Amino acid sequence: MAAKRRVVYYHRAVLFTITWMSLLQNHHVVHSADTSPDKEKIALNILFQKSMKMEELNWNPNTSTACSWPGVTCDNNNRVKYLRLPGKAFIGQIPENTIGLLTKLRELSLRFNKFSGQLPSDFSNLTLLRSLNLHNNTFSGHFPLVITKLTNLQTLDISANRFSGNIPCAIQDMPLLKRLRLENNRFTGNLPGLHFLRSVNFSVANNNITGSVPTTLSKLPLEAFAGNPLLCGEPLSSPCIYKINQSYFSISEYCSPLTPQPIPTLAKIAMPGGGALYLLLFIIILLCPVRRKQLPPPSTRDLQGSMGFEGKNKLVIFPENNHRSGSSWAKGLTAADVMSASVMDPRLAKGKIGTSYKVELLVTDRVLVVKNLMDPEAVVSGELDFADKMEFLGKIRHDNVMPLRGYCIYKEEYLMIYDFIPGGSLYDCLHGNGFDLDWESRKRIALGAARGLAHLHKEKKLVHGNIKSSNILLHGEYPVALDAYVADFGLTATPPTSYYGPETTTTVATNIKSDVYAFGVLLLELLTGKSADDRNLVQEMQSSVTAEGGANDDEILDSRVMIQYDEKKKMSMVCLLQIAKQCTHEVADERPKMEKVARMIENIHDMNNMNREDEIGNGLAGPVEEMSHEVCEDSLLHPGTPPPPDFTP
Structure with a gap:
């Protein structure tokens, strides 16, 4: 009877969920932009009109997609993945429903143009974006908070523009940042005590920032803060003397500390009203007994099946010389450690496959090289998925073959781990x-x-x-x-x-x-x-x-x-x-x-x-x-x- 009752509850929950989702659709709730290659081509064609050098762009509107246009790179589904348009004399404000429709975009470079105004609100659709470079334009207004919704962003450069106002703590909503360039703008106010999960290439030089450098940023180089006459404290040579001018030399705001835990996917779903939350909790509680029986034990769950490119955070370190005992230096190491500690800086080399960084593990004194793959799909051929390919490469051992020490999957980052070789190439x-x-x-x-x-x-x-x-x-x-x-x-x-x-x-x-x-x-x-x-x-x-x-x-x-x-x-x-x-x-x-x-x-x-x-x-x-x-x-x-x-x- 108990089993039969559980089945009845299960079917009721499914029916209730379908009904609720139908209501949401009737209220025109849109979770993400529904875009196709044709719509992306139309969107880019609208952007094309903003350039004063249309002939240099050489964009042919008669092509079936935009994938062959200079500066545009697509994925295997003809969706725009990289958009690089430096120095193409674009002017004016970026229109809505142009770049914001490129929902598969990973890299956007618009440096050395004359774009102005504020960023369009539909930039929030670019949730897969990893690199955004707006250097040397004439954008203005406060720090664009729409950028802080791009939680996969690793590189942000809005230097040499006309942004003004305070620098917000909301920058911390982008936990994967490893490059943040805000120099040569018109930012004012105190510098907030930002916390970063990794070492960051950071600069607020040549602004109008006042007050003291927060202790959370005081270990950064002097050049990161130069050109702000009313900024004081380490690493600057000017000490903070609060008695001279309390309004200038005031204590900075400290932002809440960050944790390396990723935001659950359910929390990102936009649903109107508080009833949606109760609906989710009801379904989770109701379905937990069913799911618990369907899943294999934790000890075998990570070893079964194909991870593909949608897997959860994972770190695999191969044993030394293929012995089963494992590697003692990697005990306790996690995927978050590889992505945070003191990693991703300095860059050693950048190639067609990815970028290599020197990584110093402070806990173990081990020095590694981490290759951050630009396009992990390109590494895999045939029926192998990424994890299978890494397992195969990790077993290759020879005195004249560079051993693969491990691999890491962290959110949408795919990393290969090697020993650091000081002799170079x-x-x-x-x-x-x-x-x-x-x-x-x-x-x-x-x-x-x-x-x-x-x-x-x-x-x-x-x-x-x-x-x-x-x-x-x-x-x-x-x-x-x-x-x-x-x-x-x-x-x-x-x-x-x-x-x-x-x-x-x-x-x-x-x-x-x-x-x-x-x-x-x-x-x-x-x-x-x-x-x-x-x-x-x-x-x-x-x-x-x-x-x-x-x-x-x-x-x-x-x-x-x-x-x-x-x-x-x-x-x-x-x-x-x-x-x-x-x-x-x-x-x-x-x-x-x-x-x-x-x-x-x-x-x-x-x-x-x-x-x-x-x-x-x-x-x-x-x-x-x-x-x-x-x-x-x-x-x-x-x-x-x-x-x-x-x-x-």
Whole structure:
């Protein structure tokens, strides 16, 4: 009888809910803007009329959607995801029902225009927005409170406008903020004691703010508060002397402290009248017994099914060396810790896939790198979801492959966690401010990168797809033990055209042979010391070939390495050049496999141990160019010896 009674109550509750929701619809309650690609195109076309440089925008109204318009990027459903329109001479106020209809928008950049007035109220529809940049316009009025409804916002820049009035505590309604730029406006009054859940790139410089700097902000750099003559206290050099002018040097308001707990979804639903709240409580209480029986135990709930891209907060740290015991440094660590503590600053690098930040875990003294994925859907291919893909990548372990330490899902943030490598990347050392690499170090890096890529190809059947010098990280002690990590593997991205072969385009997926080509370009980068970003190293190598079929190697090889001439060094460099030529063969099937490439590079070391007297006795002595090319072709490109015992691809 009890079970039957519960079923009756359940059906009554469902019927009551349907009736109530029908009434709400009849009262025209709208929870979010109902938009389509066609409506978004119309909305942007209205905005288009606000530009004084329409011809430069090059927006074609005859296209089916706005996705092909310059400055507009769409998702897979042709909904506008990124809108970047800097310096396009837009004027006047942003109309209602234009940008506010782009409900899938993640990034909006309108910097260096002449927009004015206040922001439209329908900006509150942009609940997925992560970055808003309105720098250098002529917006005016008080701080736009409509922005504070965008709780997923991470970057807010309204600097160099004409905003005035007080800075409100409502800024704290955006708990994910990591960049807040309010400088060069006309803000007045006291600076409130804001609390942030993470370290924030913050500035209120060059306003008319008065009073004292709140203690919650006193640890920020001096530059964040400069240009406010009547502002005092740390970190400013002017102390607060309240007796001089009590009206100016008054104590700031302190905002209520924040907690890292996300706002429940139910609390965001807009329903008229207090009856809606009682309705929700009634349904929850009534359905709790039913739901409790349907859900699996907590210990197995997180392990079952596919999380997809709608999962709850989750942090997974993979055990060291794939042991079941786990990682002691990560005990007690939560997703909120990774997103708050002292994370997301400073930025290390920004690429097509995401942005990497150096993260210092104060509790454990562990230094990590967190890659914040710009578009997590792009990382996943086939039937794998994000969590499954991370679990697969997290099990890959090799001495020359950068290990994935874990991943984190926090609200709509998707993060990959790695160790911080202080040695930086190969790109930094060759073309940045890193140390000069001697030849032995370059050869060791080439061998390590070859072994790591061979492991991915042979053992994991995994295409890297993004081989370049910035994805080769250097670890170990220089110069005696410097080694290479292959990083950023397994992430779907448009391959860098300067590295990948002629058969690779944006519409053709990369494969193992295209990885080999990219590795050949990487070898040329090591040999020449030139960046592949701004030149075609393969063409330069081919143009150096003489009419007799030889090569002007001195024109190719890095002069920094050749300062002290050494025949064995020259021979090994020429041999590595021969390997690079094979890897960058125009015909993909003619390129060697990576495990063979690794063996050839390994054999260079053995050849360097040859005695000059043995060379003379074998008739190999002569001009170093002729001798080295001959030895490379016979001993390296067709190696007959098995791989060294310590080599495991």
